[in-house]
Amino acid sequence: MTIDANTIRHLSEASVSVELQTEDMTLNIGPQHPSTHGVLRLVARVDGERCFDVAPVIGYMHRGYEKLSEVRTYPQITTIVNRIDWVSGYANEVPFIVAAEKLMELEVPERAQYIRLILTEMARISSHLVFNASYPLELGAATPLFFALRERERVLDLLESVTGGRFHPNFNRIGGVKPAYGSGSNTRKQPQDLPAGFFAETRDAMDKVLEAVDQLEDLVAGNEIILARTRGVGILPPEVAAAYGVSGPNLRASGVAFDLRKTQGYLPYDRFDFDVITAENGDCWDRWYVRLAEIRESVKIVQQAVDSIPSGDLQAKVPKVIKVPKGETYVRAENPKGEMGYYLVSDGGGGPYRLKIRSASFSNISILPWILEGILVPDIIAVMGSLDFVLGDVDR
């Protein structure tokens, strides 16, 4: 068949003369969407395949923890803060407990601090493994999920063996960690320590996690589709990230070597050798890479801590009814998702006068209107997934 040039010209002229109706469409994404780890709604103006003026609508999971804290006692609040970022529940407790201990001027026994540190790093490994499971899945690669969740289960089993809980350990006590009492006539009075065989199992599990991290890297880093969908997509410059308060792996992926574990001293991290992982470009790929590589660093910390944990008490001497002296302090910690902090105002009573909860995901997703501006609709999932947020941590 030959193409008649005249016909083509005729057609193209005709199409120019017709007034095309180009109207923007408003697209509602959510409130339910599998890639959001909670309930989030996005309202976007879509022009063809590009979206503009993205407005996240949050609050579907708002539970009012700051108000609830004002009518609760300090030991009760650890139960609440566990549920802020439930993917790493243990890590949420630590800065709150440290803030209360700071006002009480308590010296926490070394062993308790080491146990807190080991469990915090386990929470970080487990949180980053969830990201490494779900992010490739959101991009269409199902296999890494099984590798990552298998290892996460190993870590959660260890957490459970110590604390009794997988997601909400509620294991920290003001002055230390929870001593376990047995029910036998002898063990009732002797607080139990870590479960038998914990160190051997931890060493074993950490070796296996390292192996799995290598496997995950092979699986994902060699996948051309994932590379094509993440390289150069959703670039976040460091100065924009800082102005929005984006913290944690998302900030380090933009090239800022800032880690509160190195600067704050809320747990004895200065005794361990580990690197702050950064990347250069701040795109989705870098955010994936930083979280993968941070698992290796956390494994390094756990291995060193297990080898050097001192013996001693699990709790400082604290009164049975806890009253925190008058004062104000802000304690922040490097949680898996970024900076988590508590501004604690006490008036000398059994509960706080005011507790401001600074959660990482809230600031991390406040960047969404900026980072999604003019992006392709299919890239929304790639960018949102790479920010690794939990809606419980956004809404509080």
Add this chain to the structure above:
Amino acid sequence: MSSSPSETATHPLQEFADRVAEAVGGTAEIQFDTVKVRLAPENWVQAHVTARDQLDLVFFSWLSAIDWANEVAAGDTLNEEVEERIELMTALSDLTDGNLVVLSTDLPTANPAIPSLVGVYAGANWHEREAYEMFGIDFEGHPNLIHLYLPDSFVGNPLRKSFPLLSREVKPWPGTVDVEAMPESSRSDEPSTENPDA
């Protein structure tokens, strides 16, 4: 504010606190390793510009408020009477040494208003919306001052101390005892062996 032992000796953060206070034109206090600089409301926006541009405090951590009130509807009342006010606070940090400063100013409890920081730190947008709905603070010049968490029709400012907590109104807690006593026996004074926290 109460004094803490850390204030008597020279605190490692004292030099940083003095430097910030001088640059932004406020007064510094250190409580339990937290540097707070008190400002006049007129200096609010300018102090943040100075902190960002001259002190390298580029990281906007959070913005929130405290309702200092003598009458509270939920929770414990203060032991001493305070001057009723809304204390507005922001936390700014550098991204090198981990130094953090809390900038704070006082607003009247009735109709608190202050210029918005969105032009200085873009991240203030959501935090100010949260403070707007939770405390009723009007941020002048905010581009989109609408509710963040709560439904549009919600009335009241939940984190104000005058806002009651409904569940506590319906059933006060902890009542007389956690578990109601059996009718024939009064509550035993012996400590329970079942629950060491009770």
